[in-house]
Amino acid sequence: MEIDETRPGVHDRPTRQRVVQSILVEGPSTAAALAVRLDLTPAAVRRHLDQLLDEGMLEAREPRLQATRGRGRPAKLFALTETGRDGFDQQYDDLAVQALRFLDETGGEVAVREFANRRVAFIGERFDGVQGAHPQLSPTEVLARVFSDEGYAAAVRDLPMGQQLCQQHCPVSHVAHEFPQLCEAETEAIGRVLGRHVQRLATIAHGDGVCTTCIPDTTQPTGKMKEQVTS
Numbered sequence: 001m002e003i004d005e006t007r008p009g010v011h012d013r014p015t016r017q018r019v020v021q022s023i024l025v026e027g028p029s030t031a032a033a034l035a036v037r038l039d040l041t042p043a044a045v046r047r048h049l050d051q052l053l054d055e056g057m058l059e060a061r062e063p064r065l066q067a068t069r070g071r072g073r074p075a076k077l078f079a080l081t082e083t084g085r086d087g088f089d090q091q092y093d094d095l096a097v098q099a100l101r102f103l104d105e106t107g108g109e110v111a112v113r114e115f116a117n118r119r120v121a122f123i124g125e126r127f128d129g130v131q132g133a134h135p136q137l138s139p140t141e142v143l144a145r146v147f148s149d150e151g152y153a154a155a156v157r158d159l160p161m162g163q164q165l166c167q168q169h170c171p172v173s174h175v176a177h178e179f180p181q182l183c184e185a186e187t188e189a190i191g192r193v194l195g196r197h198v199q200r201l202a203t204i205a206h207g208d209g210v211c212t213t214c215i216p217d218t219t220q221p222t223g224k225m226k227e228q229v230t231s
Helices: 012-026 031-038 042-054 082-086 094-119 121-133 139-149 173-178 181-194 223-227
Strands: 058-061 077-080 154-159 162-167 199-202 211-216
Touching (some): 012 042, 012 082, 031 042, 042 058, 042 077, 094 121, 094 173, 094 181, 121 139, 121 181, 139 154, 139 162, 139 181, 173 181, 181 211
Antiparallel strands (some): 058 077, 154 162, 162 211, 199 211
């Protein structure tokens, strides 16, 4: 059977997957930024964005006020929806939620927290090995490598007061929405391997576009870090 190459959408799927993957890794993006990143024309990017919006894979957001300086209407940011995230492999599904509910009912809060702590044990177990293999990386960059290897699409952003660990994807976001102990255990594990207090500012599990954890410079006070929230 021959494919009708004139039919809309025949060759679009791989490119649309690249668009979604780029937003997953880099976070909410403008059409212009996607065009440059993917080496596509602005018209092509807009066509794919329109299709992804229609499919419910993406949503358009207004940029934050500080990002709207200058003349003209500010460019919209395109972010993944829950449907869009569902297109990527999730390590846990409804069965995991049911299992944790059963654990909560039979073992209580202590049992759920113990499970959460065991699940994030990979952070401490893998940190030293990655750090030894990549001595040029900062401790936060080592963490980003550890998380990325586990499917979190993590990156590091420098801030005036320290650094910020950004996780563009969370393999357990659906479960963590009902059981925040998973996020809490993860934050505590980050603090332990770094040997300092860290502050979780946003989580995908609770509707934010990205999980962000502020890691202050040890020579700076941590109080002002709360102001460094990213979109």
